[in-house]
Amino acid sequence: MDMHTLTRELQVRNKSKIVMLVADGLGGLPMQPGGKTELESAHTPNLSALATLGVQGLSIPVKPGIAPGSGPGHLGLFGYDPLTYQIGRGALEATGIGFELQPGDVAIRCNFCTIDAQGKISDRRAGRISSEESAPLAISLRKIKIPGIEIFVEPVKEHRFVVVFRGAGLGGNVKDTDPQAVGVTPLDPVAEDAASRRTADVAMEFLRQAKDILKSHPKANFHTMRGFANKPDLPSYEQVYGLKAAAIAVYPMYKGLARLVGMHVIGKASTLDEQMHVLRDSWQAYDFFFMHFKYTDSTGEDGNFAEKVKRIEELDAALPAIASLKPDVLIVTGDHSTPSYLKSHSWHPVPTLLVSDCCRPDPHTTFNETTAITGGLGQFEAQYLMLLALSNAGRMGKFGA
Amino acid sequence: MDMHTLTRELQVRNKSKIVMLVADGLGGLPMQPGGKTELESAHTPNLSALATLGVQGLSIPVKPGIAPGSGPGHLGLFGYDPLTYQIGRGALEATGIGFELQPGDVAIRCNFCTIDAQGKISDRRAGRISSEESAPLAISLRKIKIPGIEIFVEPVKEHRFVVVFRGAGLGGNVKDTDPQAVGVTPLDPVAEDAASRRTADVAMEFLRQAKDILKSHPKANFHTMRGFANKPDLPSYEQVYGLKAAAIAVYPMYKGLARLVGMHVIGKASTLDEQMHVLRDSWQAYDFFFMHFKYTDSTGEDGNFAEKVKRIEELDAALPAIASLKPDVLIVTGDHSTPSYLKSHSWHPVPTLLVSDCCRPDPHTTFNETTAITGGLGQFEAQYLMLLALSNAGRMGKFGA
Numbered sequence: 001m002d003m004h005t006l007t008r009e010l011q012v013r014n015k016s017k018i019v020m021l022v023a024d025g026l027g028g029l030p031m032q033p034g035g036k037t038e039l040e041s042a043h044t045p046n047l048s049a050l051a052t053l054g055v056q057g058l059s060i061p062v063k064p065g066i067a068p069g070s071g072p073g074h075l076g077l078f079g080y081d082p083l084t085y086q087i088g089r090g091a092l093e094a095t096g097i098g099f100e101l102q103p104g105d106v107a108i109r110c111n112f113c114t115i116d117a118q119g120k121i122s123d124r125r126a127g128r129i130s131s132e133e134s135a136p137l138a139i140s141l142r143k144i145k146i147p148g149i150e151i152f153v154e155p156v157k158e159h160r161f162v163v164v165f166r167g168a169g170l171g172g173n174v175k176d177t178d179p180q181a182v183g184v185t186p187l188d189p190v191a192e193d194a195a196s197r198r199t200a201d202v203a204m205e206f207l208r209q210a211k212d213i214l215k216s217h218p219k220a221n222f223h224t225m226r227g228f229a230n231k232p233d234l235p236s237y238e239q240v241y242g243l244k245a246a247a248i249a250v251y252p253m254y255k256g257l258a259r260l261v262g263m264h265v266i267g268k269a270s271t272l273d274e275q276m277h278v279l280r281d282s283w284q285a286y287d288f289f290f291m292h293f294k295y296t297d298s299t300g301e302d303g304n305f306a307e308k309v310k311r312i313e314e315l316d317a318a319l320p321a322i323a324s325l326k327p328d329v330l331i332v333t334g335d336h337s338t339p340s341y342l343k344s345h346s347w348h349p350v351p352t353l354l355v356s357d358c359c360r361p362d363p364h365t366t367f368n369e370t371t372a373i374t375g376g377l378g379q380f381e382a383q384y385l386m387l388l389a390l391s392n393a394g395r396m397g398k399f400g401a
Numbered sequence: 402m403d404m405h406t407l408t409r410e411l412q413v414r415n416k417s418k419i420v421m422l423v424a425d426g427l428g429g430l431p432m433q434p435g436g437k438t439e440l441e442s443a444h445t446p447n448l449s450a451l452a453t454l455g456v457q458g459l460s461i462p463v464k465p466g467i468a469p470g471s472g473p474g475h476l477g478l479f480g481y482d483p484l485t486y487q488i489g490r491g492a493l494e495a496t497g498i499g500f501e502l503q504p505g506d507v508a509i510r511c512n513f514c515t516i517d518a519q520g521k522i523s524d525r526r527a528g529r530i531s532s533e534e535s536a537p538l539a540i541s542l543r544k545i546k547i548p549g550i551e552i553f554v555e556p557v558k559e560h561r562f563v564v565v566f567r568g569a570g571l572g573g574n575v576k577d578t579d580p581q582a583v584g585v586t587p588l589d590p591v592a593e594d595a596a597s598r599r600t601a602d603v604a605m606e607f608l609r610q611a612k613d614i615l616k617s618h619p620k621a622n623f624h625t626m627r628g629f630a631n632k633p634d635l636p637s638y639e640q641v642y643g644l645k646a647a648a649i650a651v652y653p654m655y656k657g658l659a660r661l662v663g664m665h666v667i668g669k670a671s672t673l674d675e676q677m678h679v680l681r682d683s684w685q686a687y688d689f690f691f692m693h694f695k696y697t698d699s700t701g702e703d704g705n706f707a708e709k710v711k712r713i714e715e716l717d718a719a720l721p722a723i724a725s726l727k728p729d730v731l732i733v734t735g736d737h738s739t740p741s742y743l744k745s746h747s748w749h750p751v752p753t754l755l756v757s758d759c760c761r762p763d764p765h766t767t768f769n770e771t772t773a774i775t776g777g778l779g780q781f782e783a784q785y786l787m788l789l790a791l792s793n794a795g796r797m798g799k800f801g802a
Contacts, residue, residue, distance in 0.1 A: 029759055029761050030762070033454060033762070037761075058779065062800060063404065063785060063788065064778075064781050064785035064786075064788055065785055065788025065789040065790075065791065065792045065797065066407070066411075066788060066792075066797070066800050067792065067797065067798075067799050067800065068799065068800045068801055069799050069800060069801035069802040070801075070802065071801040071802055072800055072801040073801075082800070082801070083402045084402075086801070087801070089802060092801070092802050094802075096802075125555075211695055217528070277586070282618060313610075339759070339761075341759060342759055344799070345799050346759070346792070347789070347792040347797070348761050349779075349787075369761060369777075370763065370764060370777075373775060373776070373777050373779070374775050378779065379779035379780070379781075
């Protein structure tokens with residue numbers, strides 16, 4: 001039996017409040033043998049206080065040894081098996097820039113490229129054209145008209161932009177036109193199934209008009225299309241969990257991921273303080289709050305151990321504001337580890353802390369990668385965290401009699 | 402999504418070296434309440450040094466409570482779900498004696514038996530005939546000729562031998578001819594699917610000729626056929642992991658299992674010392690080395706606690722030779738536990754140690770069944786160990802964006 005089917009059957013509604021605070025890339029590594037991790041190095045009195053009340057463990061984002069991107073990392077935390085629910089590249093790119101995909105939309109990642117007089121690609125990234133130069137070019141493609149199709153063109157960064165086709169009967173299985181090589185012509189968009197034939201035709205017509213619009217540009221005189229993808233069809237938080245859920249995030253990617261599972265994106269916070277204000281102001285209106293904190297990841301990606309430590313301390317300082325609202329369940333976790341040592345997302349399981357009045361506290365009085373090994377939650381796949389949240393909130397009935 | 406499909410997509414090639422040292426049957430039990438296990442009793446300074454640098458945990462060979470044979474035990478360690486990839490009995494028997502099966506071969510376990518004047522079985526094991534007596538008899542069956550089929554007959558031990566049919570269109574689904582009872586006639590080989598009809602016909606003809614060859618033997622005047630099996634179709638290490646892999650083993654079974662996943666069996670070592678020489682001499686030529694040490698299992702099977710302790714100490718003494726090669730990832734594990742107390746393979750999870758520069762060390766400074774309980778790897782299914790090995794070696798890209 002599918003876990004979502006079971007969860008739908010067992011869900012119970014009540015007045016409880018659940019807060020999931022996601023410190024992106026929270027888990028880390030020591031910089032040298034015998035050293036401490038970022039979380040172990042940080043001064044975190046408020047996490048320690050929660051650790052004393054709560055239960056901790058290690059969340060495995062996907063499976064042991066798999067380092068996830070933001071998409072699968074968050075889907076796991078949201079309770080959607082990341083191996084079952086995959087977000088196509090185009091849909092994730094659109095989501096990442098805050099584009100609100102609708103059911104049936106096809107999103108495509110596009111790259112400006114340079115073609116020579118014979119139509120062969122001489123530069124797959126148009127000389128890594130700057131965002132300043134490429135954004136107006138992308139916007140110029142909004143002139144393209146195709147009967148029956150609504151077309152959106154959104155600049156991304158440098159040579160990248162996103163195209164979304166909206167209309168009836170647009171399947172998402174179309175092959176990339178990027179030949180992944182120079183000295184050859186771009187490929188035609190080819191449908192990989194019958195349901196995507198119209199999409200391929202629309203893409204072909206788009207490319208024809210784009211070539212004409214771009215032809216006089218010295219570098220970006222054409223573009224390729226990759227990662228064709230429909231909006232993923234994810235059941236909503238309301239359906240699966242019976243939760244009215246809100247997302248309080250600063251960056252478009254995380255707002256977008258939250259929208260894909262039916263969360264309401266609330267507020268316009270650009271700092272952690274502002275996020276706390278949004279949380280307080282919306283406290284009565286929702287059952288579940290996803291709070292996203294980006295900087296534990298970005299500092300890790302930069303390999304800036306000291307700055308990641310500071311960001312963890314910043315997060316720690318914000319915890320009393322959440323605790324003062326007395327959520328029934330408070331979770332602190334991450335979507336994956338981002339050790340400064342590796343300067344990238346990693347596969348290491350993520351320290352995760354859950355506090356409720358019935359969480360069965362473990363003996364730990366601090367919270368980090370080492371204490372979490374022997375925490376009461378053990379090591380568990382992230383996809384089960386939402387079930388733990390619901391149960392701790394009294395929102396799950398008994399399975400079987 | 403299947404884990405092998407995902408691994409194929411995420412694999413990255415680099416110059417790293419991975420060593421997996423498998424101490425067969427490594428895990429153990431105390432002989433009396435309050436006692437120590439074999440690994441806890443052994444003096445293992447080198448394992449302790451690695452434990453200080455590394456991360457440990459408990460590997461569950463198949464699922465909790467399942468004691469595996471060598472086949473599933475090693476398939477798990479090699480990253481092949483042992484419940485998905487099963488090796489038929491005949492194929493495992495052939496592999497175990499070092500017979501190199503080719504795709505399409507059918508391997509069959511055969512038992513000499515005694516039949517009476519009415520053709521009814523009076524002894525299913527031909528009076529447990531000795532190997533000395535049975536080997537020439539098995540070899541005498543090599544006289545059997547069947548048009549279009551290449552036939553191999555290999556003695557095993559006592560009443561057992563292996564037959565392999567090689568030829569076109571030989572399916573592996575044929576019922577056993579052993580009726581599992583005396584006083585009845587052997588069964589005819591019956592195909593269980595259309596693709597195996599020819600195999601059943603070939604087996605029938607083989608039995609007809611064998612009866613004639615064996616008829617005058619006082620005990621082994623016939624034989625049964627069991628465990629018909631094609632060579633299992635396992636994707637290779639090269640395909641799944643992008644690893645050029647070598648196996649350094651002493652016993653045919655482990656060489657055979659390694660060959661089934663496409664490892665190169667290298668050297669002709671008959672001692673651990675010689676295995677270390679082979680490792681050193683081949684260091685540049687491969688990415689991954691599977692080193693197999695048999696005696697932690699055989700001493701456990703014998704119930705010889707003291708000897709198993711000594712064998713663990715022998716293994717410990719060999720570790721500096723491996724460490725001196727500076728592998729990027731070094732793993733010490735077992736395919737299952739073989740407690741001297743039980744004199745058999747068991748279901749207990751296996752202490753497993755992984756050392757790399759980014760393994761996230763746990764606080765342990767020794768390595769055994771008890772420390773592994775609170776190790777940073779937690780308890781995990783063996784099939785994920787290869788993913789951890791690859792990630793620690795920088796050989797896995799990120800899943801999703």
